[in-house]
Each structure stands twice: as C-alpha cells, then as structure tokens.
Amino acid sequence: MSELWAKTAAELLDGYRRHEFSPVEVGRAVLARIEALNPKFNAFCLVSQEVEKEAKASESRWLAGQPRGLLDGVPVSIKDLLLTRGWPTLRGSKAVDPNGPWNDDAPAVARLREHGAVLLGKTTTPEFGWKGVTDSALTGITRNPWDKSKTPGGSSGGAAAALASGMGPLAVGTDGGGSIRIPCSFTGLFGLKPSFGRVPAWPLSPFGTVAHVGPMARSVGDAALMLNVLAQPDARDWHALPYEPQDWRTGLEQGVAGLRIAYSPDLGYAKVDAEVASLVRSSIKVFEDLGAKVEEKNPGFENPSGIFRVQWFSGAAFLIKSLTSEKRKLVDPGLQEIAAEGEKITAHEVLDMQMKRGALGAHMNLFHRDYDLLVTPTLAVPAFEAGREFPPGCSRWTDWTPFTYPFNLTQQPAASIPCGLTRAGLPVGLHIVGPKYADALVLRAARAFETARPLQLPPL
Numbered sequence: 001m002s003e004l005w006a007k008t009a010a011e012l013l014d015g016y017r018r019h020e021f022s023p024v025e026v027g028r029a030v031l032a033r034i035e036a037l038n039p040k041f042n043a044f045c046l047v048s049q050e051v052e053k054e055a056k057a058s059e060s061r062w063l064a065g066q067p068r069g070l071l072d073g074v075p076v077s078i079k080d081l082l083l084t085r086g087w088p089t090l091r092g093s094k095a096v097d098p099n100g101p102w103n104d105d106a107p108a109v110a111r112l113r114e115h116g117a118v119l120l121g122k123t124t125t126p127e128f129g130w131k132g133v134t135d136s137a138l139t140g141i142t143r144n145p146w147d148k149s150k151t152p153g154g155s156s157g158g159a160a161a162a163l164a165s166g167m168g169p170l171a172v173g174t175d176g177g178g179s180i181r182i183p184c185s186f187t188g189l190f191g192l193k194p195s196f197g198r199v200p201a202w203p204l205s206p207f208g209t210v211a212h213v214g215p216m217a218r219s220v221g222d223a224a225l226m227l228n229v230l231a232q233p234d235a236r237d238w239h240a241l242p243y244e245p246q247d248w249r250t251g252l253e254q255g256v257a258g259l260r261i262a263y264s265p266d267l268g269y270a271k272v273d274a275e276v277a278s279l280v281r282s283s284i285k286v287f288e289d290l291g292a293k294v295e296e297k298n299p300g301f302e303n304p305s306g307i308f309r310v311q312w313f314s315g316a317a318f319l320i321k322s323l324t325s326e327k328r329k330l331v332d333p334g335l336q337e338i339a340a341e342g343e344k345i346t347a348h349e350v351l352d353m354q355m356k357r358g359a360l361g362a363h364m365n366l367f368h369r370d371y372d373l374l375v376t377p378t379l380a381v382p383a384f385e386a387g388r389e390f391p392p393g394c395s396r397w398t399d400w401t402p403f404t405y406p407f408n409l410t411q412q413p414a415a416s417i418p419c420g421l422t423r424a425g426l427p428v429g430l431h432i433v434g435p436k437y438a439d440a441l442v443l444r445a446a447r448a449f450e451t452a453r454p455l456q457l458p459p460l
Helices: 009-018 023-041 051-063 107-114 157-164 181-187 220-230 274-289 305-321 333-343 347-367 439-452
Strands: 044-047 075-079 118-123 170-175 190-193 212-217 260-263 293-296 373-377 414-421 427-433
Touching: 009 051, 009 220, 023 044, 023 051, 023 075, 023 118, 023 157, 044 157, 051 118, 075 107, 075 157, 107 118, 107 170, 107 220, 118 157, 157 170, 157 181, 157 212, 170 190, 170 220, 181 190, 181 414, 181 427, 190 220, 190 439, 212 220, 220 439, 274 293, 274 373, 274 414, 274 427, 274 439, 305 333, 305 347, 373 439, 414 439, 427 439
Parallel strands: 075 118, 075 170, 260 293, 260 373
Antiparallel strands: 044 118, 170 212, 190 212, 190 414, 373 427, 414 427
C-alpha cells in the first residue's frame, strides 16, 4: 500500500475495478506523499481539504459497480492558472484578490469533476505564467525533484514537480510558449501540447491564441486517457475545435514503422548544449530501429522569436494595463519589463506579426506533406539553477526555449518525452511535433519511443 502513490492512472483504475485497493487508500497515500515532499519541492500552493471526502464518494461508486466517467477516484492536480470553483486562483500573483468570488470551473476542471477525478489542489506557477521557470513573490521557488538546487522549468513547474515526486499521477498544465513541454523535459515526464482548440479553455489567456491546455503524466497512455476527458466540449470556448468523440488511446500501439520523420538538431539556427544535442541524436536511432524512415532535415524557417515576442510582450502589456497602479507595483519586475516593451508595440506591428505567423503556419503545413513528424530536442539546455529566469549567456526565457514556442505560433500538437540523463543525472527531453490536428500521431510516436525508453522517476 505504501507504493500506491507510484501507480499510473491506468493502474489505479484497474486496481479499483478489481477491488485490490480503494480510492480512499490511494488518496491517503498521495496526501502523505504531499505532506512529506511538498515542503522540499514547493509543488502545491493549495492542497484540498476535500480529498478524503471525494475519495470516499468514489469508493462507494466503485463498490456499487457504478464508476462515474473515465477517471473516477484518480488524483489530479490543477495548475493555478485555471479557475477552480471554491478555491482561489491566484495565478502566482499578489495582485489577485484571494477573496474572489470563485464560482466557476475552467472547462478542464469541470470535465475532471464530471469524470470523478479527485482534485488534489493547485500547483505553483510563475506570475500569470509569464516565464519558463517557476518562482514568484507569492509562492516562492519551486524545485526539481531530480536535483532540488535546479529549476523544474515552467510555467507548469509545480505540476511537473508534483508528478515527478509522486504527488499524484496526473496534472493539468497550460502551454503558451512551452509551459507543458519545458518542465516535462527538465523533470523526465511526458507532456502534450495538443492542437490549439483541442482542449477547450476559458477564459482565454491574456497572451492570446498561443495558449493551450493539456495533460502531463508519467506515461503516454495516461496522457491519452486524460485527453479523452479534457477534450470534451465546452461552449464557453469560442476557439474550440469541433468535438471528436474518439478514444485517444486507440492506435497507440501501432508503432512508427514506415513513418517519415524529419530530425532537426537545431532548427537551423538554435545553439544547443553539447550534452543535450548528443543525447537527442543518439535517441533518434530508436525510431529507426522501430522501422521509421528518419532523415536529418531542418524545417526551413527563420528564427520566429520576433513574431513570438510581439505576441507575448503585447499580451503582457494588455495584462498589466488591466491592473490598478497599486497592484502593478506588486508584479514581478521581469513581467513589468516585458510589459513595458509590449506597450511600445504598434497596431501595425501586431498586424505584421499576424501575417508572418500565418506564413509560418502555412510553411509547416507544406513541410508536413513530405514528413509525418518533426523531431528536435525539447530544450537547448538541461535544468539550471532554481530562482533564475535563464542560464548564463541568455537574456530572456525565450533564449533557451527555441524549440517550443515556434509551435505555439503554428498551433501544432507537440510533446516532450524523456530520452536520457546528463552526466549530472538531469533528464533531457525529445520533442515530437506533428501536423496540425494530428494529435493521435504524436501520441502514437511517443508511445513507440516509450516502449524502448520507459519513463523513470527520480531516485528521491
């Protein structure tokens, strides 16, 4: 029973079905894990007082042979950017009034409740999710379970730290420039940024149509199961894709034989840490051994950091402008800096960015006529010191994340899966990018890779 916290969601559901253990036992095991480890890693900024109550209700349903939905009794954490009824959603900011009211669930949270998930609490995020690491004046520094002197990345860093240390099997993350894939790379997890609109979101992120909601897990199968729940429709999201009533686990085991995979070590312009580059390059052979046709090929676009910065910095300016002058003084200085730059961006520049963004998306559509998938490193560096926005030699978080944010601009599905450890014992992620709407193909390729390189938890 002491290892119930280590089981995947699929294993938990199978155990409930067989009456080998109960949601109450699992809830207690996970809460004990949170009590023991959250002080070390600072993954949760709020732990629910209702876990046992929800677990007992789930246990009753399982005993009656009437489980509710796909995740009945499975513990799940919620990133503190997503509205959760009855809990403050402070977004890592002292500028948000904790008194609320907090009457609404975001679509992802509403679906999880409907499917019987046991909500564990809210996970930490940098203020308003603005950067690729997780620390804030409100909640402090979140740390990496592989090495607590290192960052877990961000902005879904609390979610990643919770998963990697066994504080729950599933987590909801958001990704506006890499915020699911960055922490999954740094902490040895699987995370999927679905096609934009696949998972309904409300309210829309202040950073606009680069922001996605998606699953983070310790296995590809768990993420696919979770996507079944998260992708269900919600009329509040005007951008949402038409709902596809499919099981995202279907076809996971079909493998990659015959697929055409482009491997790009640097997108043609990125500077990559030598050890990261070596681990990723050696992992590409896995796809070849599984029968894929792999070709080293850059996708052929110029660095789109300028496009992304116009989108991101103008979003930051919009966000900060909505705060009172007194509340602005409480905001992270780095966020204030990019907001100040964003205020200088003209309407003409925004429209120009939209045209260039559209051209980038069209370019990738054409690229995928010849290649089923694009594979790159997830990040240019391994995890660095906690409490820093960027490692030495960089000037903003976008400098060390050159592989993630381009595919927020193009809205393609993209996932990170661990492909090895550095000599210092830090995980490195492999980035799998699919054509727009080909979420199932990305999951299938990730599952094939996982069969050869199973995920492992840090030796805590």
